[in-house]
Amino acid sequence: MDVFKVLRQHSIRPSSQRVAVASYVLSTTEHPSAEQVWRRARRSARVLSRATVYNALNLFERKGLLRAFVLAEGRMVFDPNVERHHHLIDERGRIHDVPWTAVRVAEVRSVGAWDIEEYQVVLHGRRRRTDLTGRTRTDRRSLTRDQERVRDRMATPRGERERHV
Numbered sequence: 001m002d003v004f005k006v007l008r009q010h011s012i013r014p015s016s017q018r019v020a021v022a023s024y025v026l027s028t029t030e031h032p033s034a035e036q037v038w039r040r041a042r043r044s045a046r047v048l049s050r051a052t053v054y055n056a057l058n059l060f061e062r063k064g065l066l067r068a069f070v071l072a073e074g075r076m077v078f079d080p081n082v083e084r085h086h087h088l089i090d091e092r093g094r095i096h097d098v099p100w101t102a103v104r105v106a107e108v109r110s111v112g113a114w115d116i117e118e119y120q121v122v123l124h125g126r127r128r129r130t131d132l133t134g135r136t137r138t139d140r141r142s143l144t145r146d147q148e149r150v151r152d153r154m155a156t157p158r159g160e161r162e163r164h165v
């Protein structure tokens with residue numbers, strides 16, 4: 001991606017700090033927070049304050065280069081994918097894009113007293129594990145018979161176990 005060109009096309013003066021921020025945030029699929037953007041962009045810019053990063057992110061958002069979402073409570077993230085799409089948060093808290101057509105959602109124009117301007121689905125999921133044959137494995141590792149016996153015994157309340165003896 002030619003960051004200089006993209007910034008100029010959006011009437012943004014490509015200062016070295018803005019270029020450092022844009023180089024990372026406009027090509028990532030990680031949905032980073034402002035803090036994460038600052039940490040990453042700092043690697044390529046010698047002097048880069050948090051305030052400069054926040055200002056650049058706000059500017060990029062105003063110019064339509066980025067979207068800002070609050071996908072989890074108190075966690076604002078930035079997304080260079082400005083097309084309509086959904087999100088999936090995995091078991092490690094990472095955010096993935098989900099194509100708009102992958103989830104069927106009814107057209108919602110209003111709910112109660114509110115006119116709806118936009119919406120998206122936030123899915124929570126766990127990566128499916130597959131073995132070499134491509135079959136799906138359950139998350140629980142398979143236990144040996146001895147391990148199962150131990151597990152079952154641990155799960156049995158003491159009083160009940162003694163009654164069976």
Ligand SMILES: [Zn+2]
Pocket residue numbers: 031079081085086087096097
């Ligand atoms: Zn996204």
